Amino acid sequence: MALHQSTMSLAIHILACVFGTGSWVAINGLWVELPLIVNVLPEGWDLPSYLTVIIQLANVGPLFVTLMHKFAPGKMKEIVAIYIIVSIGILASLLMVFFWKETTSLAHTPRSTAFLTLAFFLSLVDCTSSVTFLPFMMRLPTKYMTTYFIGEGLSGFIPGLVALGQGSGMTKCVNISKPVNVTTGNFTEEVHGHQIETQYLPANFSTETFLAFLTVMMIFCLLAFVFLTRVPHKMFHKDQVSNDVSHVSATELELNKYISERPADTQSFSLHDLGKAIDKAKLAAKTQSVALSTFTKYSKHQLLFIYLLVVWVNSLTNGFLPSVQTYSCLPYGNIAYHLSAALGSMANPGACVIALFVPNR
Structure with missing residues (x-):
């Protein structure tokens, strides 16, 4: 199993x-x-x-x-x-x-x-x-x-x-011969001139x-x-x-649920019921402790700084830098x-x- x-x-x-x-x-x-x-x-x-x-x-x-x-x-x-x-x-x-x-x-x-x-x-x-x-x-x-x-x-x-x-795909310069019309006086003559062209070789696939x-x-x-x-x-x-209990996501609603299930009068419950209620209360306390230690509270200025930083980094990574990558690489x-x-x-x-x-x- x-x-x-x-x-x-x-x-x-x-x-x-x-x-x-x-x-x-x-x-x-x-x-x-x-x-x-x-x-x-x-x-x-x-x-x-x-x-x-x-x-x-x-x-x-x-x-x-x-x-x-x-x-x-x-x-x-x-x-x-x-x-x-x-x-x-x-x-x-x-x-x-x-x-x-x-x-x-x-x-x-x-x-x-x-x-x-x-x-x-x-x-x-x-x-x-x-x-x-x-x-x-x-x-x-x-x-x-x-x-x-x-x-x-x-x-x-x-x-x-x-x-x-x-x-x-590699690039190479090729010397290509092309016909060119040359006029001398009243005569037009076709001669072969040479021109350098860039050719792109195919990639591997x-x-x-x-x-x-x-x-x-x-x-x-x-x-x-x-x-x-x-x-x-x-x-x-x-x-x-x-x-592990650290992976439990504790919301206020869940904690209230655990607390509400504890017996109001323990004498009316059996020892088994009382043990179950105590275990739930312990789990609620552990979960609440984890939840409080997991989240960090920031001031408004800190939050503003974090959000502006995220906007700036994303604008560079997903907007500005990719759009100019061709021009920055062009000389090379x-x-x-x-x-x-x-x-x-x-x-x-x-x-x-x-x-x-x-x-x-």
């Missing part, structure tokens, strides 16, 4: 990790693939700026979920919402494989309407996952949350690793293959979620009971841009792993 529970627990850890990889894998994948995409699409090196704006517009998804919880609590089922957004992510990723290079003419200028539209839906999925995946994972025992966050970190690490294996890989990762995320929804609730209950060439995009995507999960083992405030 113990072996079965241990095997089941390991399986849930794997499922939680795979489920977490689907949270931001699509957008992280697009960022690390941009060094190859900018050489094909008409927006060129301006493309990261467009993508940054699109990702910010996709925050209408989390806003909608938040408003639903605020004004229509209980109306939106998290499991149904996750099924919908992950299915949208799979469909958008699959369409991206076939249509990412398609362009249309807007105001006599070619635009990557297919890529930008599909990028919006992928951004919508990833942004909304932050407010739907976590509430679902909170139903599981606390230890599985850590595994989920590891998977979320891998959503940037794995595409970055694959992009490094893909390579950026195509952008379509990379986008197909992202689609497969989204499919694995959906399958992991399907299995997580079918794990017996009985096992979660047993697993949760065996957790396409290879430098490719390496900075891939390694930058791998740096965040690397830092999270370090923080996991060295939790120091």
Whole structure:
């Protein structure tokens, strides 16, 4: 029985990790693939700026979920919402494989309407996952949350690793002979002139293959979620009971419940009932002690400073720096841009792993 529970627990850890990889894998994948995409699409090196704006517009998804919880609590089922957004992510990723290079003419200028539209839906999925995946994972025992966050970190690490294996495609200068008309007096003569052109050598595998890989990762995320929804609730209950008391979330309502269940007149209870009541009172006292020691109270000025710091860091990480990355890497060439995009995507999960083992405030 113990072996079965241990095997089941390991399986849930794997499922939680795979489920977490689907949270931001699509957008992280697009960022690390941009060094190859900018050489094909008409927006060129301006493309990261467009993508940054699109990702910010996709925050209408989390806003909608938040408003639903605020004004229509209980109306939106998290499991149904996750099924919908992950299915949208799979469909958008699959369409991206076939249509990412398609362009249309807007105001006599070619635009990557297919890529930008599909990028919006992928951004919508990833942004909304932050407010739907976590509430679902909170139903599981606390230890599985850590595994989920590891998977979320891998959503940037794995595409970055694959992009490094893909390579950026070397560039070389080629001396090309072209016919040139030269006019001398009344005669026009065609001669062959020489011109230096830049040619991009193909990467180890195509952008379509990379986008197909992202689609497969989204499919694995959906399958992991399907299995997580079918794990017996009985096992979660047993697993949760065996957790340490420090993992108990004590709210004021729960504490009042424990206190209200204590007997008002101990003489009217048996010794067994009295023992149960005392045990509950002890648990309430321990839980309250943990709750009070867990949360730190901050002044209004400290809270304002913390929130401003979070806004500043997020605006740099998710807004300003990605949009200017092409221009900051331009003097150093396409290879430098490719390496900075891939390694930058791998740096965040690397830092999270370090923080996991060295939790120091």
